[in-house]
Amino acid sequence: MEHTKPSYYITTPIYYVNAKPHLGTAYCTVMTDVQARFRRACGYDVKFLTGMDEHGEKVAEAAEKNGFDSPQAWCDSMEPAFADLWRTLNISNDDFIRTTQPRHIAGVQKFLKVLLDRGYIYKGAYDGWYCRPDETYFTETQVRHHEEERQAAGESPVDPEHPLCPDCDRPLERIQEESWFFKLSEFQQPLLDFYEAHPDFIQPETRRNEVVSFVSGGLKDLSISRSTFDWGVPFPFDEDHVAYVWVDALLNYITALGYGSDDESDYERRWPAQVHIVGKDIIRFHCVIWPALLMAAGLPLPEKVFAHGFLTVRNEETGKVEKMSKSRGNVIAPQEVIDLLGVDAYRYYFMSDVVHGTDAPISWGRMRQVYNADLANSWGNLVSRTLNMSMKYFDGCAPARPTAYDEPSPLRDACEGIFDRYAACMETMDYGGAAAEVLSIVSAANHYIEDMAPWALAKDPEKADELALVIWSLLEVIRIASELYDPFMPSISAEVRRRLSLPVEPTADLAAACVWGGLAGGEPVEKGEPLFPRLTD
């Protein structure tokens, strides 16, 4: 098949099945969706992948605890929690991978064979620390370093025989078992060279520095198999071992493209990925282990990894601000927010008001504030006032594009260069900046209504041309804003276009759609119900 559009491959992490998605996990998926929609609007042939991470000891334990016959049955029972939420939130993923699917297992086994053939894995004995809840191994040095940091921060010392996890502070276990190892230690210099040659690989900058300093501190070989349980991908050349869940999980990004199957054409076309969107807690897996595994297998590396921060909430008892997570019992279900704001405003709030590179506290008060200010009073109000006037003064229609449409005017000037400013923000994941650009033309239009007072122009038949230009210009801003808001609020943007008798589907050429003058006019318009009814306390 001939491909005319360039490929854009974007992924979320695959989620653990043991917890239903909450605001924090949904945040990552919505963020990825906004970028995927933006890229489609820029003419890319997008592949947007998300999915579920189903293997590992914890999943097998949860299945048993919940009375399921098999871990697979437990995973199957969790699938709707993800698939339904993504549908509700209007997530436009093109594929949904599950690590228990045959396509994935085949790809993982092929990859392990490649590593064996290329001499990058060997069998040895593992003796070290393991965090069961995080399914992560730690070296003696990492554990000691963490304890020193704790004590420096004034925390009381713990028994050296029972140290705490450097990531989550829960107790570690000492693990001794036979294991396959990946020669991660050989990749310290290649990784440092790669980071240097690709300064944009890890974003934001602070995360990049963190990873570089971690790798500079030296890398140890990584245990990549387990033999004490069997809920995982069996090593094709050593059936007593299953793949360490992280190695299994990372490979989803290529197995979803058909790597290791009879038809690798999608893999050939789309790999390497343009971006992996991940949370900051899993940056080392994505920026150290994943690139090292790919180098070892002789495969290309992804172009970019963007790490976002956590949504946090205040713990009422301790007053501490904490990551929202199931294990801390402080999660908010997405449905609660959807009930208050509706889906599009939910997406808009998290995507425009939360800075994506850092941790962000969320609050119900702030949600209401953003909703009322940006959506009810600005965007929603502009649409209903303008459509109302257009219907009233132009017989239920939009005025036809006036001859003077392209002469300098406040709204034409406000829209000049809007696409470039917006796209520059989207490119760096500065969604707040992008949304602010759109809001600036919306606010300019609301001010323009006050300044031009169309209701006064309508009373004077000699001002008919001026009235047509004013209303047409307002509708033109609405048309442009509906395209720019589309990645954030796909349903309402489509509804706005419908009310304007425009094609409901978003544009596939956003730059062209933002050029002033696109609205021909003359078609019926419909005021409809308020898009964002004001929230009262």
Ligand code: MSP
């Ligand atoms: N299964 C692994 C990922 C494997 S990817 C090859 C995993 N799963 S997870 O379900 O625990 O987390 C998935 C993502 O959700 C991570 O990127 C994590 O950062 C994100 N979040 C979980 N809680 C979060 C918040 N409170 N806030 C923002 N993101 C959060 O890790």
